[in-house]
Amino acid sequence: MADYPIELERTRTLFDGRQVHIRPVRATDAAMEQDFVRHLSPDSRYARFMATLKELPADKLKYLTDVDYEHHLALVATVEDKGQDIEVGSARYVLDPSGKSCEFAVTIDDAWQGTGVAGMLMFAIMDVARARGLESMEGLVLASNHKMLKFARQLGFTQERVPDDPGTMRVFRKL
Secondary structure (H helix, E strand, C coil): CCCCCCHEEEEEEEECCCEEEECCHHHHHHHHHHEEEECHHHHHHHHHHHHCCCCCCHHHHHHHHCCCCEEEEEEEEEEECCCEEEEECCCEEEEEECCCEEEEEEEEEHHHHHHHHHHHHHHHHHHHHHHCCCCCCEEEEEEECCCHHHHHHHHEEEEECCEEEEEEEEEEEEC
């Protein structure tokens, strides 16, 4: 496992003036990640995990927070509330076996959608992937998730139906 990439930490200001801290996830963020997922609406949880769940099972929680920073990188967006970091979004990528491409995922707390957090996270994760020599990025999106499909188009992702699953779209772009 690579060392924690502190150079990826940054503070950004949203359009409305609020400050968001973007940083790599840590294994010690498990409780914060679980709270984040619990706080998502049922629709947002389903759109992200393509399954109905109220909280993350222990193995999935470990997978999402105990990353190696090389093959699996996750960035979280946090805000401070009463001296505590609260997660409002996350973006991640996982390398495919070729090491030339990666699959991404992005999730934003319902109350923070439309604030610019998703764009900040996606630009940050794409910049890291590009700097690390990756050539392309792709993701799977429910065909019914019109907001995510529109967002992906705005980021320059091309879309195609998954042949054996008409309810799922594949979005992809060169880096």
